[in-house]
Amino acid sequence: MALIAPDKETQIPDIVIGRLPVYLRALSFMHQQGKRTTSSSELGRRLGISSAQIRKDLSHFGEFGKQGTGYHVQHLIKELRLILKLDNIWPVAVIGAGFLGHALASYNGFEERGFQIRWIFDTDPTQIGKVINGITIQSMNELENTIELKHIKIALLAVPAVHAQSVTDRLVDAGVEGILNYAPINLVVPDHVNIGYSDPVVQLQHMTYYINSDDQF
Amino acid sequence: MALIAPDKETQIPDIVIGRLPVYLRALSFMHQQGKRTTSSSELGRRLGISSAQIRKDLSHFGEFGKQGTGYHVQHLIKELRLILKLDNIWPVAVIGAGFLGHALASYNGFEERGFQIRWIFDTDPTQIGKVINGITIQSMNELENTIELKHIKIALLAVPAVHAQSVTDRLVDAGVEGILNYAPINLVVPDHVNIGYSDPVVQLQHMTYYINSDDQF
DNA sequence: TTAGAATGGTGAAATATTTCACAGGTAGAT
DNA sequence: ATCTACCTGTGAAATATTTCACCATTCTAA
Structure with missing residues (x-):
């Protein structure tokens, strides 16, 4: 009316x-x-x-x-x-403590821009307990508990592609609402969850369309 | 007509x-x-x-x-x-052998998708000569020579933000046509050069717009 | 005080991108 | 054979995004 x-x-x-x-x-x-x-x-x-x-x-x-x-x-x-809601620091969890997880946890450029890496999870028993940049690697068994207890909203997903979707499901069920996915795979999530993708190969393949590969070599 | x-x-x-x-x-x-x-x-x-x-x-x-x-x-x-011109493998150089450079050089997902990391450069004398995943870290002094000699077209830029633009200028002058930039800074390049950006913080800041930060903690 | 150069905000116009919707075409079941 | 359920490719329509162009405002310098 x-x-x-x-x-x-x-x-x-x-x-x-x-x-x-x-x-x-x-x-x-x-x-x-x-x-x-x-x-x-x-x-x-x-x-x-x-x-x-x-x-x-x-x-x-x-x-x-x-x-x-x-x-x-x-x-x-x-x-x-x-x-952009950056007036407070967002606490962030890294999932996966491989080379990439290490690099992310070691990077000190997050804090001044609104984020702080506070947790790292991995399944590998030989990794659990180690400390990266002041953060102790936790077992994936503690994933849900920690997310719920600490109200973790944002996660960086640095696990192998085969596990990316199942880990994502666990993150989402536990309450995570934003995931930056480093695995080379598309994730399926509910509408209210935000996904960012970071697959270097996708970006390189985009570029190569425009670059002439002179076959000379 | x-x-x-x-x-x-x-x-x-x-x-x-x-x-x-x-x-x-x-x-x-x-x-x-x-x-x-x-x-x-x-x-x-x-x-x-x-x-x-x-x-x-x-x-x-x-x-x-x-x-x-x-x-x-x-x-x-x-x-x-x-x-996408992926019928041949594109040889790629990584610039910067910090945590991120290491992670990129150690990642084995490139080859089956059209790329092969073949060179790593760094300025740090204590890093030069070390081998990562079969690739020997070279001095940045050799950057131009190697690019020209090997016809390197693509580079992954993993250096600190303060050096990103100057290194980019060197890459472009030497003939690189595609750069995937991991430094949190915008690069200025000639039109024929393709730039991809990978700044996790930019992606996280995009997400936070949509996420409610319940101030409870 | 005035002239001139620079700048933001913004409707309207111009482009770009996505979606719609349907004319064929295919395959499998009966 | 025929029916039904699916498909693709695509012109046209609908949306979305970017650019244009101009007014009002600000600052500087003469």
Whole structure:
């Protein structure tokens, strides 16, 4: 009956959301360099994106710039962090303590960007109990208990492809809502669970389409 | 003068190219499972993509299916490999022998999908000469020479963010045309160079937008 | 004070991408 | 033979996304 759609699902496009972390990363870089302000055109130049797109993207969330001046770097960073729910540190679990799991647990770039690796799980009895970067490798037997007890929402999945789906099912059942999957396989999950994929081969295969393989060698 | 555009830049959308490796991965999985044929709807169900999209995507390259029957898995795999130029193995260099470089060099999933890690470079004198998975770590001093001599086209960039751009410039000058960048920074490269990004934090920050951080803890 | 250059926000237009829906075509069961 | 259930490939329609183009505003310098 309403003349205007009552609560029209004014959803912000996912593709827009996906660019925000990239903007945030570039802005943080600028901030580190001591830059106080920037503009959509400068940001766009750095990222290979049109200035109009940046302005349009940001306009979904409010008005953060000033005409003639541009954006205050620190302020925009703060706003983006808020939008992306990065105002608190997200505790993260790594599943799988192979080479990749080790690399992830050893990487110190998470904390300043909103995440902290706090748990590592593995099945291998010879790995369990070892300490990586201050974190003790736990048995997969403790997976569900720990997730539920600690309210773990985010996991990095670094197990062999054959186990990826079954481990995912366990994570989801226990309450995990975001999984970054490093196994080269597509995961099936309920709608409310967010999956990110990181398969280097998929990205390389995308590139090779555009590269001429000169058969000389 | 031609009535019909002579050679109209009938470019296939990049977004389509980007899905082909995912199709290929799923088809290879099916093949491993012993499946001989599949259909766009089955594939779509597995990947969370509409069947129409899969058919439309493939139709850019030819007619690979049969009405009523679907697609012959092995045949479609072969066609996709050809399209993506995966009929030969691409030799790949890893730049940076930290934890991540180690993990990449140690990963044995590249070869069966078209790539082989053949070189690893690092600046650290205590690392140079060490062998990872059969590959000897070389000095960055040899970077340009080796790239030119071996016609290296693809590199995995696993160096600290502060060095990522300068190393990229060196790679590009030496002839590399595809870079998968693991550093959390945007790279500026000439048009003919393909860049892929792999920054776990960017993907996690994308997810957190959709996850409720119940402040209970 | 004014002129000029730079910039953000934003409807409207232009493109790009996805989905629809259907004309064939296939295979298996009866 | 015929019926039924499935398929693909595809033009057309529907959506989604990006770009355009311009007004209002801000800052700097003369």
